Amino acid sequence: MISVIVPIYNAEEYLNKCLASIVNQTYRDLEIILVNDGSMDESLAICEKYKQADDRIVIVNKHNEGLVRARKDGIRIAKGEYITFVDADDWIDITTYEKVYTGKADIISYGLTEEYENYSKDKTDKIEPGLYDKKRTHDQIIPNMLSSAIFFEFGMLPNLVCKLIKKSLLLETIDNVSDNVTIGEDVDFFFRTVYKAESVLIKTDVLYHYRQHQKSMMRAKLSVERVKALYWDLYNIKEAAGLTEWVSQLNQYITFVMLLKRPEIIIPYIKELRSIHGKVVIYGAGGFGKSLYDILIENKNITSLSIVDKQWENMNNPGYHIENPEIVRSDRPDKIIVAILNENVCGQIEKYLIKMGIDSKTIIRINFRGIHAERMIKKIY
Numbered sequence: 001m002i003s004v005i006v007p008i009y010n011a012e013e014y015l016n017k018c019l020a021s022i023v024n025q026t027y028r029d030l031e032i033i034l035v036n037d038g039s040m041d042e043s044l045a046i047c048e049k050y051k052q053a054d055d056r057i058v059i060v061n062k063h064n065e066g067l068v069r070a071r072k073d074g075i076r077i078a079k080g081e082y083i084t085f086v087d088a089d090d091w092i093d094i095t096t097y098e099k100v101y102t103g104k105a106d107i108i109s110y111g112l113t114e115e116y117e118n119y120s121k122d123k124t125d126k127i128e129p130g131l132y133d134k135k136r137t138h139d140q141i142i143p144n145m146l147s148s149a150i151f152f153e154f155g156m157l158p159n160l161v162c163k164l165i166k167k168s169l170l171l172e173t174i175d176n177v178s179d180n181v182t183i184g185e186d187v188d189f190f191f192r193t194v195y196k197a198e199s200v201l202i203k204t205d206v207l208y209h210y211r212q213h214q215k216s217m218m219r220a221k222l223s224v225e226r227v228k229a230l231y232w233d234l235y236n237i238k239e240a241a242g243l244t245e246w247v248s249q250l251n252q253y254i255t256f257v258m259l260l261k262r263p264e265i266i267i268p269y270i271k272e273l274r275s276i277h278g279k280v281v282i283y284g285a286g287g288f289g290k291s292l293y294d295i296l297i298e299n300k301n302i303t304s305l306s307i308v309d310k311q312w313e314n315m316n317n318p319g320y321h322i323e324n325p326e327i328v329r330s331d332r333p334d335k336i337i338v339a340i341l342n343e344n345v346c347g348q349i350e351k352y353l354i355k356m357g358i359d360s361k362t363i364i365r366i367n368f369r370g371i372h373a374e375r376m377i378k379k380i381y
Helices: 012-023 043-053 067-077 096-100 134-144 167-176 185-196 224-241 244-261 263-269 287-296 325-331 343-355 373-380
Strands: 002-008 030-037 057-062 082-085 107-115 120-123 130-133 163-166 199-211 278-283 302-308 335-338 363-365
Touching (some): 012 030, 057 067, 067 082, 067 185, 096 199, 185 224, 244 263, 263 287, 343 363
Parallel strands (some): 030 057
16 A cells, blocks of 8 residues: 655645545555645645545644644554655646556655646656665665766755655654754655665656746745754764765755755855856846846846846746847847756856857856855854
């Protein structure tokens, strides 16, 4: 049996689609645990409607304590041999568990699709697919989990929602995961289980639909205390496991989090941006690009600031006017900042701009490898 845990908080807008995708799975041996985390909308009523029609559903109704505690509460009452998670605003293909469940590994990992308003993007693990025993897991997966050979690209997707994990593994680890970690909790849960797993199966099927929207928790600003809690939680994992090779991975991941969630702290340390002035274009309208815009718009040395992105027609970003990159042909800005965290994509954009006739000296590619988030946290906090 697979226990599917759905933490729910004020999700009435999306919950029907989510639950329909679960109850209609072609693999039927499911326990569906709906943890209503103090919702103040109609989420509980929707859960009760589905429970009346499907006796596999269990409802846990509790006061609001956050995502980590909601997941823990679901894990503790689960009866399945394997546990998986679905966020209340997401959905899954109806053949998901039939395709990925094999019973041959402690952890089964598969791909997801990031669903934006007008477009979507598939993501899979960068580590070679296949079955890994404990030795190969420690030799090949753990040293590359948070970063592959490409900077800011996960070797293995940390999202718990595209994993099947043996309940016994989660029960061993949940008490060590802090309830105070409100971002990176997937990394915390997942690393602890991978480290203890006897076997890991990596599959390339893309079956989970991960909704990206303005209300997404990933868009919310994170307090410095939460960043610090995340850092020390992951640092303690590293120390307890004696993982010296995880130092650079930890630095990369914390840098990634800070760039997206508290960019005003880390951007002043980026030397490429210290003397910027004149007409400036930011290439990239993702989380980092928009955060960079919010900070640079206050820079009095910048006379004009705009954002461009190849997906400009598909982007609906209240408060941001996203333009076609082709405008740089005629506008000829003084500097173009490539605000993309993935090194490979940065390189592709740089080639695209040079082919367009832009002088390479105009293009700023940030050296993220030169940022030492670990030192910064210890110094600032």
